[in-house]
Amino acid sequence: MSGFVRRRLLWGSLLLAATLAVISAYARWAGATTREAYLSGWVLFGLMVLLTGYNWFKKIPYLPLGRSEVWLQFHIYAGLFTGVLFLLHVRGRWPTGWFEIVLTVLYVLVMVSGVLGILISRGWPKRLTARGGEVPFERIPIVRRQLREQAEALALNSVAEARSATIAEFHARRLHAFFAGPQNFLSHVFEIRLPLNALLNELGDLNRFLNEQERKVTAQLVTLVRQKDGLDYQHALQLTLRLWLFIHIPVTYSLMLCALAHIVLVYGFSAGVR
């Protein structure tokens, strides 16, 4: 059995055990008093603090506080466990007070963004690797510039050589924008080849107006267009792999702040466990 499967089984069974334990504890204590809401609330809050701490752990890599891989596994499974705790805490019902709705919405945002995040973190590297043409994110603009300059050079040179501005005009009309910056973000995210195929078709259609020499140029332009498309793919996926955390992390801080306020309100207005 692969190590990953074994690890998943281990953590999964831990999660299952914890879930069963907490559900049976809830069944035992529920209803008599409101203390199960307090207990589940505190455990939930404590876990959320630990989960939030993962980002801070990453800022001190020189201290031997354990491997990031293990922390991430804890983060994922403890995060899923907070889902169980949250459902128990709210008794499976959508809240009716405004502030509590805000809390729930924030929590759901963090949870959903986290689950989506781990899904794309596991699935998209395979896409990137399969596509090939790996470029580190900071270098993408440099490569883009190179491709742009090459395309421009080809287009301009073709005017002089072939004494016809067809390619140059096509470049100005269609390719300039294409090479200027990152393109077709959503198409790349959803693996849609339509824009690339459309552009390549247009280039192919152009051929009927070109002579032998110019056709060589368009062949090279086709290569460049494919390369640029590959670069855009890298950009789109790598950017998303960075941007999902722009939701997950800031909303977490907002959630923690609201959770603190919630604790104050609960203790202040409920006067204790009944």
Add this chain to the structure above:
Amino acid sequence: MKDQLPSPDFDRSRYDRPNQDWECGWTCDGCPCRIGPSPSGTCRATAECRPVLEKKDGEDKGRWRCTRSKEHGGPCTNGPLPSGGCACPIPTCQPRRSLRNQRGRLCVAVTAVTLALLLVGFFGPWQWRFISAGPVSSNHHGVVFAQMKHSWPGSDGCGACHTAAHGDLHEWMRAAFRARPGPFEPHRLLTVTAGMTELDNHCLSCHPGHRFHQPNVTRDHSCSACHREHQGSGRMPPPADTQCLSCHGNGTVMEASRKAGEKLPPAAFDYRQVAGRQHFQVPRPERGYTRVFKSFDTDHPEFQLHAQKLTDTNSLRFNHSLHLSSLVQRNGQPLACADCHQPAAAGAHFQAITFAKHCQSCHALQFDARNPQLRVPHGDPVGVRAFLRSLPTQYADLARRSGVTAQADTEKFVAEEMRLLRERAFSGENLEQQIFFASDPSKQLTVGASPGNASPRARFAGCAYCHDVKPGGADGLPHIARVFTPDRWLIRGEFNHAKHTIVNCAQCHDAASSRRTEDILLPNKQSCTECHSPAGGVSQTCATCHSYHTVHGSQPQTKR
């Protein structure tokens, strides 16, 4: 396809630095300068080299030399300007924050916005609406409550229950620390039980009187534990079974209660009398009501009436079976339950059975078959004696009422009747005795129906036919045992007949087979669980029948 992209040219001097906060503004154009922005985000680009003035021996002016290093292209072709400045300035840029840095700033911004919104929410105009955990039930939302509302802070009268609502953040914090267990004592949550809190004391200001349950309760239960507010804008939901079972399903608590009950005097458990209502007195079991059980249909104890095989100790003799059989008829029809048992006002229970309303129409106490209009008065032996001793007057009165006007006729009538009576009973006292003590229907006093009568009369054999008559009362009168017909048989549980109209009487009350008064015709638990069970589909929660609030003690029951 690995040859799809050229691998970027990794020049030797450049590391990628994702840890930097700022990156050169030319990066997205593809040519970041080598100097890089300062840590605070200003562009530091100047020129490509710093020319050096070289003076050879003998020269007095010297030449400026370009000092650009080999990696960056070596000395430039044109060399420095004559003034000593570099001729190749590096174009400045507007440095950009790195993605990581932008994310950090977004976090700060989001936190600030959240804080601002929280402040607006908690201290702004919609403060209470925002904080409230949900709509308040209609019990606490009505006209009466609204009228009282103005005396409490909070736009919706939050201060009526929540002390914290009387003030601002300070007050909330203080209230928070007054909570038991407090915010810094989460470990106490494991052992806490629900007692009265500050919140519950507020309940008592309108709903006074605490000890709501049995006198031998060992564990206090807070009001708000069972009566949950903020559950929706309808009526407050009834308490959940788990609340009740937290004690009644808990062996330890029940045992403690039992012991406490043994120490209390029996008088503590006396029923509270409600004016005009008679309760069937069920003796309190030895262990009190401390059996542990889980739900109604499974192991809720059998009703005491059946479990202890109690009997009706009513002194009045009544045979349901006879009255429901075809032997008894009215208007050609046998009697039905509803002929005697009529619902009271709300329909939950029935009007009390009285002689005048329910028995007299058949059992008219006629002692003289020839004169059926004459009837012994019911209810008091003194009145009966008085009547009997004034029989001539009664007969005279009867004659007059029948239209006999002449004095002589009346006297004749009276004399004739009295003579016949004397023939039968030999003396007035004998008659009196007969009327009081005779109980044998075969020797009834009235001799069957007179020819003029259409309906069969119920027999009147004597008071003792129905009552328990014993000699030795005051003034030589017999002692007739007081009739005690309970209005309520089940004290601790509420039964509402109006809700059970789909069931007919005989399905629960087996009157047709009851011949003795001492039969208690109430159904047993099993008859209830036919419907009130998961299988039957009708609610079987504790609150369906029971109320926590007590039937003992002299305090007036709290208004519900």
Add this chain to the structure above:
Amino acid sequence: MDTAHFVIDKPERWDSSFDPDMTEADVNRLLEIRPFSEMNSGKFSKRTPLRGILKNDARIRRFKNGEIIVRAGDYGSSAFLVLAGNARVVLDPGLPVSLLGQRKSQHKSLFQIVAQLWTNPRDPEVRTPAELEQDTGVKVGGEFKGVFLQDVPRILDEHLTATMSPGDFFGEIAALSRSARTSTIFAVGDATEMLEIRWQGLRDLLRFDDHLRHHIDRIYRERTLATHLREIPIFRRLNDEQLKRVIEQTQFGTYGDYDWSGDYKRLVKEGTRSPEKETIIAQEGDYPNGVVLIRSGFARLSQKFGHGHRTLNYLSAGSQFGLREIAHNWAHKDTVPFQHSLRVIGYTHVIVVPAPVMEEIVLPTVPRDQLPEFFTPAELAGTEQSESQQKLDAGAKIGPELMEFLTENRYFNGTSTMVIDMERCTRCDDCVRACASANEGNPRFLRHGQTTGRIMVANSCMHCADPVCLIGCPTGAIHRGQTGGEVVVNQATCIGCSICSNNCPYEAIRMVEIREEDGAFMVDKDMKPIVKATKCDLCSDQLGGPACERSCPHGALKRMDMNNLDSFAKWLQR
């Protein structure tokens, strides 16, 4: 703000001499003793005269009784010439580590590590004056705290030692081949005096003078070879007489250029990295004429496959080739030829013990059960694979494509190669950031490199078993750490000549322009920026090992020892 420039003096090669206390008188004295007395100073180049070498690249050290001169296992870069007194070489088995007082590597203290939170500079490549302070070298005499063995007579009693007397040379192979010291050597008597020559000096001496080279050769044969052979199990049972006969007939050879990286790069440019172009040490199908023992460097073990060659493994120092065939032939009177080919990759130094020697002298002393596994007819026919074959065939474990990839790119050299599983890497750069945090805000590797399938070998120093970068450093700034074998660059002594960076075949060393604390570039008098060589140092001054490995959230990054492909195969299939 202007990039203000800060002017300092550009460092030179002999700015930090090995021992600043070496005087002209010392040099004169040395020139009068062998082998320096026999050297022709005219043969030396102008930039590195003999006197200069002796003055700047050598020092005289005095040892007391029991003081340890070199420790087995340490990575040292100097050779020793005994001037007076004598020293003992502890033969195999060596002294237990507890007696040797291994020095701890220089970790930062816990407070310093935590303080990195606020002390890491925000500008890239900042050097504080403290870091640039020149290492003034080790003081000799009483101030130098040597490590002493406690009970010399008992050690001499209990352990087998060989004596070194005046005129003897030792440590040169370890210094020149960039490998660990093979034995512990300690001084006997209080008047022991050694001349320690660091390897830059030794290299120049060997280059310009034949005498020393022959001298070292002879000593090597007499001393070292015997020790080396004794380390190999199959020779262990030979008595002295037999061993002497074996040594007399042993041949040894060096293939490839000592400085092989230049060759390799040229080969890369020409696109000719295929096995066919590599020098063959032993050919598959040839008569097995001797056992090849690899002393240092690497050799590729390959087998014919189709029209090409399939790489099974690469053999490094300590491996043997051909023993199985020769033993089988001797036992069964058979004539099984070499089953694989052995080719040179880079630089290989081998010892060949001829087959007759093996058959007549060595093999008869080996008990039957210790002989290598014999060939079965099925194995020879190619239909079966024996256990020995399977153990050897690393290529099958990790996949032939990956094997070729590693060998072609010479990645097998690495003891700590950074391998990234691109199907798990989310390109989050946590590793680069962690590396930067652990190195004053400067990342020391590039998260990019050659890829095959899903494996990418990132551009990080691999801490090679055969570190070519060490060749040519004029000041010894780049050196092997005391323990663990990581290769580090001493920032203070680095003069920025770029030789190491140019040498490194994997472009793992980057020259950076260093800055002042306020972000201004440091320049010399000519306004040229001061550059220093930078590379990964395996976080040797931090707690907990390399930060990059620990910080990958998805387990995509691993530093693998390419000499142990079993663990690599396990990681690939995790």
